[in-house]
Amino acid sequence: MRKKKNLFERFSNWATHATGSSAAFIIATSTVIIWAVSGPIFNYSETW
Numbered sequence: 001m002r003k004k005k006n007l008f009e010r011f012s013n014w015a016t017h018a019t020g021s022s023a024a025f026i027i028a029t030s031t032v033i034i035w036a037v038s039g040p041i042f043n044y045s046e047t048w
Contacts, residue, residue, distance in 0.1 A: 018024060
């Protein structure tokens, strides 16, 4: 059982570091900016 716990702990530590990195912040911020800029292109459509 210890091996599975180690695997989960390693994955959770990796996920924490990946999502808390400056690269993740830049990607998220860029996504929001691109979304906001593309609003006029798609006439601010609220439908999926």
